[in-house]
Amino acid sequence: MKAFRALLIAAALGSSPALAASYTVKAGDTLSKIAVQYRMEPAQLMRLNGLNSTTIQVGQRLNVGGAAATAAAAPARAAAPVAAAPRGNAFVRSAASRFLGIRYALGGTGGRGVDCSGYTMLVFRQMGINLPRTAASQWRxxxxxxxxxxxxxxxxxxNTTGRVASHVGIYIGDGLMANANSYQGRTVIEPLFGNPYWATRYVGARRVLS
Known part of the structure; x- marks a missing residue:
């Protein structure tokens, strides 16, 4: 709201507002959320701030390279949920696609292969979120x-083995999910409810992205 008022005042005075050089982390923020707001990649934001991990703290000031926040730079209607949805879809798909085709390996978290929860860990790490190691713990x-x-x-x-949550994937929109598929032997994108195997074994979904 303050940034929007500054934009209106600057417009009324006939001058351009100064671009934001830093951002103060607020409760509920993630590195990926801030990166999207400033039209950056999480890795770029990490390099700018010399971060070795995606963990950030409330009150921490981040260098955003003089980039203008999307909400301040765009017209008000661009911030509406309908306009923002395709961008969120594309962002998640981009993160999930970075690890497609990796060989399936039970217990794997990278390197020589990944299993289902190892894959979700890798993808969400790119979006600034550290997930627990197993599907059962991610279920919580x-x-x-x-x-x-x-x-x-x-x-x-x-539920593929009798346990409530024994397999996990990432919904990427349009009825599709990305997951490490042991049957296909690699990470793939495939139908969620359009595939009878998954549809009959589906037990629920959890939201960890704000």
């Missing part, structure tokens, strides 16, 4: 969402 992360309200970035869970 975030909060539950209905299958009717799935959004790109939601974790989707399946």
């Amino acid at each position: 992360s975030g909060y539950a969402v209905s299958s009717r309200n799935l959004q790109p970035g939601d974790l989707v869970f399946f």
Whole structure:
């Protein structure tokens, strides 16, 4: 709101507002959320601030390279949920696609292969979120969402071995999910409810992206 008022005042005075040089981390912020706001990649934001991990603290000041925040630089209608949704979808798909085609390896978290929860860990790390190691522990992360309200970035869970949450994937929109598929032997994008195997084993979804 303050940035928006500054924009209006600057417009009334006939001058351009100064571009933001830093950002103070607020409660609920993640590195990926801030990166999207300033039209940057999380890795770029990490390099600018010399960060070795995606962990950030409330009150921490981040160098945003003089970039203008999307909400301040764009017209008010561009910040509406309808306009923002495609950008969020593309951002999640981009993060998920970086690790497609990796060989499936039970217990793997990178290097020579990944399993289902190892894959979700890698993807979410790119978005500034550290997930627990196993599908069962990721099932306890975030909060539950209905299958009717799935959004790109939601974790989707399946019962494949008799346990409540023994497999996990990432919903990327348009009825699709990205996951490390042991049957196909690699990380892939495939239908969620359009695939009878997954549809009959689906147990729920959790939202960890704000």
